[in-house]
Amino acid sequence: MNEQELKGLAEQLGNPSGKKGVEVAEMMDRNNIKMTIHSIDNLEIKNGDSILEIGHGNCGHLKLIFEKAIEIQYTGYDISELMNIEAKKLNQNLIQNNSIEFKLYDGDIFSEADNSFDKIFTVNTLYFWSNPIEFINEIYRTTKPNGIFCLTFAEKDFMEKLPFTKFGFNLYSIEDVQKLIEHSNFNLEKIENQTEEIQSKSGEIVSRKFLTMVLKKTL
Template sequence: MATQQELEQLAAQLRQPNGAAGIDVANMMNENNIGMTYHSINRLGLHENQKVLELGHGNGGHIGYLLNQAERLQYTGLEMSELMMKEARRINQQLVENRQAAFFLYDGDKTSFNDNSFDKVFTVNTIYFWKNPVALLNEINRITVDGGWFNITFAQKAFMQTLPFVQFGFELYDTKKAEQLVAKTAWKIAGTVSETETVKTKTGDLVEREFTTITLVK
């Protein structure tokens, strides 16, 4: 059984990967979360020439999949982890050189983008770490075009609270709580879809994880 210190270290890595251990955590997150990530991307309704923003892209192992959804898409990723930004640039070097993908750091609250910069925005498993969620949601609203979408994908509280490390800095959500958060912002909810998938824990056990994608529209 993991010690409290080990759980705290894991929670910190999940929030903001760094160092050699951060690479391993990022690879694990990409593998464990790929179903949720594809779900979020598939529900963006992407069309040719659209500009897509992602919050918290991790190692960016999914970006090729996203760019194959339509012609001439442009992807931008924001990360709080410098290690993840560099790792995503390395993994997607050809896409960066072709100017199909770009990666930047941000502080988790504000961005440097102009108003109406993106057609579609998505984020997977970051909502637990938002320091100022209302302010962040309104900031994303500012940089999204009128009629643009924002997909927020997260694992339901009932599942998350079974994980021992979430006591260290995680804010857990169920659908009702997430919808109440959105109601405090300029966004409108266009749809909510939940699914259950089988995932492997760090001890090798198979468990059922319920997750939800809430689609917001400006």
């Protein structure tokens, strides 16, 4: 891929749009499924939980959440209007029979009141947070007491090797994120590491290391 194509790919990964955005979203759903499952598993979902997903994409994984327990309430936020539309389209049957809501937002503020969600998770959105300290405190605000937030991402040493991440990606090491967490009242409960073989967004097969940080809101 040339520089212009890499830049276009980076823009689509951050905010999918148009016909190309649908294709990129499908690729992200396939490539990120292990990361998504890892994040969901660490939520320890229970019956009746209210769950927030930040950056749901096309949400092809939604059924995996509803297989975990009953009477779940799911809210998904995304900055992409296309992803809002695609998620609703792909999950029509689930939406008809469950408490599910997909919302558009500006990437900074949720409309819910304080202490709204039992569980919150996000996969591969950290790189695009415009105000990371303010945003993690916004996540904390909407997490219920004793609630869990799972932050799943690939570390800087892997991401910086990918040719498109120089266009608009903010990359983080574990230490960088730990410093970010210190600006909130979240407690870091554990860090789980995984490695997988994937086809990168630009076509080559790579070994990706990723991790999930499990945070808890304690008062």
